[in-house]
Amino acid sequence: MFIVKYIKDIFSGIKSLLVGMRRTGYYFTHHKEIITEQYPDNRDTLVMADRFKGEVVLIHDEHNEHACTGCTACELACPNATIKIVTKFDITPEGKKKKAIDKFVYHLELCTMCNLCIVACPTDAIKMAQTFEHSVYDRAELTKILNKPGSKIREGIE
Amino acid sequence: MFNPTWAMTIEMVIAGVSVIGLFAALGLVLVLMERRVAAWMQIRLGPNRVGPKGMLQSLADTVKLLVKEGMTPDGSDKFLFNLAPYIAMMVAMLLMAPIAFAKDFRLWDMNIGVLYITAISSIMVISILMAGWASNNKYSLMGAMRSGAQIVSYELSAGLSILTIVVLTGSLNITDIINAQADGWWIFKGHIPVLISFVIFIIAVTAETNRAPFDLAEAESELTAGFHTEYSGMKFALFFLAEYINVFIVCAIGATLFLGGWMPFHIGNWEAFNHVMDYIPSSIWFFGKTFFLIFVIMWFRWTFPRLRIDQLLNLEWKYLLPISMFNLLLVTAIAILKWHF
Ligand code: SF4
Numbered sequence: 001m002f003i004v005k006y007i008k009d010i011f012s013g014i015k016s017l018l019v020g021m022r023r024t025g026y027y028f029t030h031h032k033e034i035i036t037e038q039y040p041d042n043r044d045t046l047v048m049a050d051r052f053k054g055e056v057v058l059i060h061d062e063h064n065e066h067a068c069t070g071c072t073a074c075e076l077a078c079p080n081a082t083i084k085i086v087t088k089f090d091i092t093p094e095g096k097k098k099k100a101i102d103k104f105v106y107h108l109e110l111c112t113m114c115n116l117c118i119v120a121c122p123t124d125a126i127k128m129a130q131t132f133e134h135s136v137y138d139r140a141e142l143t144k145i146l147n148k149p150g151s152k153i154r155e156g157i158e
Numbered sequence: 159m160f161n162p163t164w165a166m167t168i169e170m171v172i173a174g175v176s177v178i179g180l181f182a183a184l185g186l187v188l189v190l191m192e193r194r195v196a197a198w199m200q201i202r203l204g205p206n207r208v209g210p211k212g213m214l215q216s217l218a219d220t221v222k223l224l225v226k227e228g229m230t231p232d233g234s235d236k237f238l239f240n241l242a243p244y245i246a247m248m249v250a251m252l253l254m255a256p257i258a259f260a261k262d263f264r265l266w267d268m269n270i271g272v273l274y275i276t277a278i279s280s281i282m283v284i285s286i287l288m289a290g291w292a293s294n295n296k297y298s299l300m301g302a303m304r305s306g307a308q309i310v311s312y313e314l315s316a317g318l319s320i321l322t323i324v325v326l327t328g329s330l331n332i333t334d335i336i337n338a339q340a341d342g343w344w345i346f347k348g349h350i351p352v353l354i355s356f357v358i359f360i361i362a363v364t365a366e367t368n369r370a371p372f373d374l375a376e377a378e379s380e381l382t383a384g385f386h387t388e389y390s391g392m393k394f395a396l397f398f399l400a401e402y403i404n405v406f407i408v409c410a411i412g413a414t415l416f417l418g419g420w421m422p423f424h425i426g427n428w429e430a431f432n433h434v435m436d437y438i439p440s441s442i443w444f445f446g447k448t449f450f451l452i453f454v455i456m457w458f459r460w461t462f463p464r465l466r467i468d469q470l471l472n473l474e475w476k477y478l479l480p481i482s483m484f485n486l487l488l489v490t491a492i493a494i495l496k497w498h499f
C-alpha cells in the first residue's frame with residue numbers, strides 16, 4: 001500500500017534523525033570524550049595512536065647493528081619508488097664476498113606511509129616511527145640515509 | 159521644541175541604533191556559540207586561544223574582516239554586486255520590527271505582524287540571487303539558483319505551519335498571538351497537530367535560512383562558497399552576519415508563535431509555581447526560548463549531512479507540503495470545534 005509505505009518512510013526517517021541527534025547530544029554533554037590534543041602545548045605528554053605511521057626507519061640496536069640484508073624486497077614493494085637500496089660487497093673473514101647495504105636511501109617526500117615495505121621485509125629490519133614534525137626548509141633534507149654511519153648487519157642474519 | 163515630527167525622528171534614531179547594536183551583539187554571540195556547539199558535538203574543544211576560554215575569538219574575526227580589502231571582481235556587475243549584501247542586511251533589519259522582545263516592548267505593533275514577516279522574509283532570496291548573478295561566476299550563480307528553488311518551495315510549508323497558529327488565534331497580530339498563550343503555549347494547548355506544524359516550521363526555516371543540512375546555496379565542497387564566493391572583507395561579513403541574524407529572527411518567530419513569546423511557563427492551577435515563574439523577567443523568557451531554538455537548529459547543522467537538491471525538493475513537495483496541508487485542515491477542525499484547551 002502506498003500510504004502505509006509513505007507513513008513508514010516518515011517514521012523511519014524521523015527515527016534515524018533522532019538517533020543521530022542523540023549521538024551528537026551525548027557528545028555535547030560529555031566533554032570527557034573530547035579526543036583532540038592541545039599540540040604543541042602538550043609536546044611532552046603527547047599520546048599517539050598505535051596505528052599512526054610517521055616515517056620509515058631502519059632499526060639499529062645498541063651495537064649499531066641492523067637486520068637489513070640488502071635484499072631489496074622493500075624497494076620492489078614500494079609503489080612510489082621511495083626506497084633505493086645501494087649495495088656493496090663485504091669480504092667475510094673466510095675470504096668470501098657477501099652482499100651488504102651501502103646506503104639505504106629513503107625519500108620521505110615521496111612516501112605515502114602505506115606500510116607495504118614494512119610487510120615485505122623478510123627480516124623485520126625496518127619499521128614505522130611515530131615522528132611527525134617533518135617540515136624542513138629545503139626539499140633535499142627529506143632524502144634520508146637510513147643506515148647509520150659505521151653500522152653493520154647483525155651476526156646470524158641471512 | 160518637541161513637536162511630533164521631532165519626537166518621531168528621535169524615536170526612529172534610537173530604534174535604529176539599538177537594532178544595529180543588537181545585530182552586532184548577536185553576530186558576536188551567535189558565531190561564538192555556533193563554533194562552541196560545533197566543537198563539542200564533534201568531540202573537539204573549539205576556539206580557546208583568544209581571550210579567556212576563547213571568548214574573544216569572534217571579536218578578533220570581526221576586526222580581521224573589517225580591515226580586509228573588500229574587492230569587487232572585474233567582470234561583475236558592480237552596482238548589483240555591492241548592493242546585494244546591503245539588501246540582505248536590510249531584510250534582516252525590517253524583520254526585527256514586529257518582534258516582541260519582552261512584555262510591551264517592540265518596535266512596531268502592527269495588526270498584520272505575521273503577514274508582514276512572511277512577506278518580508280521572501281525578499282531575502284532577491285539579495286542572494288542578486289549576489290549570485292552579479293558575481294559573474296558559475297559557482298555563485300549555481301548557488302543562487304539552488305537557493306532560489308529552495309526558498310521558494312520551503313516558504314510554502316513555513317507559511318502553512320504559521321497559518322495553523324493564525325487559525326487557532328484568529329489574529330495576525332503578534333501581540334494577540336502572545337496574549338492567547340497566557341494560559342499555556344500553543345505547543346501544549348494545540349495537541350499533536352500543532353506539534354507537527356512546529357516540527358515542519360523548524361525544518362522549513364532551517365531550509366529558508368540556508369543552513370545545513372539545507373545549505374546547498376553555499377555547499378562549500380561543491381561550490382566553494384556558493385553565492386558569496388566572490389565576496390570578501392566587510393561585504394562578506396554582512397552576508398555572514400545576515401545568516402545568523404536570520405537564524406535569530408526565525409527562532410524568535412518560532413518562539414513567539416509556538417512557545418508563547420515572552421509568556422512565562424505556567425502549569426494549570428499551581429499558583430505558587432506560576433508565581434515563581436512570573437518573577438523571571440519576560441525578556442529572559444523570550445531570549446531563553448529563542449536561544450533554545452537556535453541551539454536546536456545548530457544541533458541539526460552539526461548532526462545531519464547535506465541533502466542533494468532532488469532530495470531537498472522531494473522532502474518539501476512530497477512530504478512537508480502535503481502533511482502541512484492536511485495538518486492545517488486538522489487544526490482548523492480543532493479551532494472550529496474548540497477542542498484545544
Ligand atoms: S611506506 Fe609505502 S610508500 Fe613509504 S617507503 Fe614504504 S612502501 Fe614506499
Ligand code: SF4
Pocket residue numbers: 067068069070071072073074075085120121122123124125126
Ligand atoms: S629493509 Fe628488509 S626488505 Fe629492505 S633491503 Fe633490508 S632486509 Fe631487504
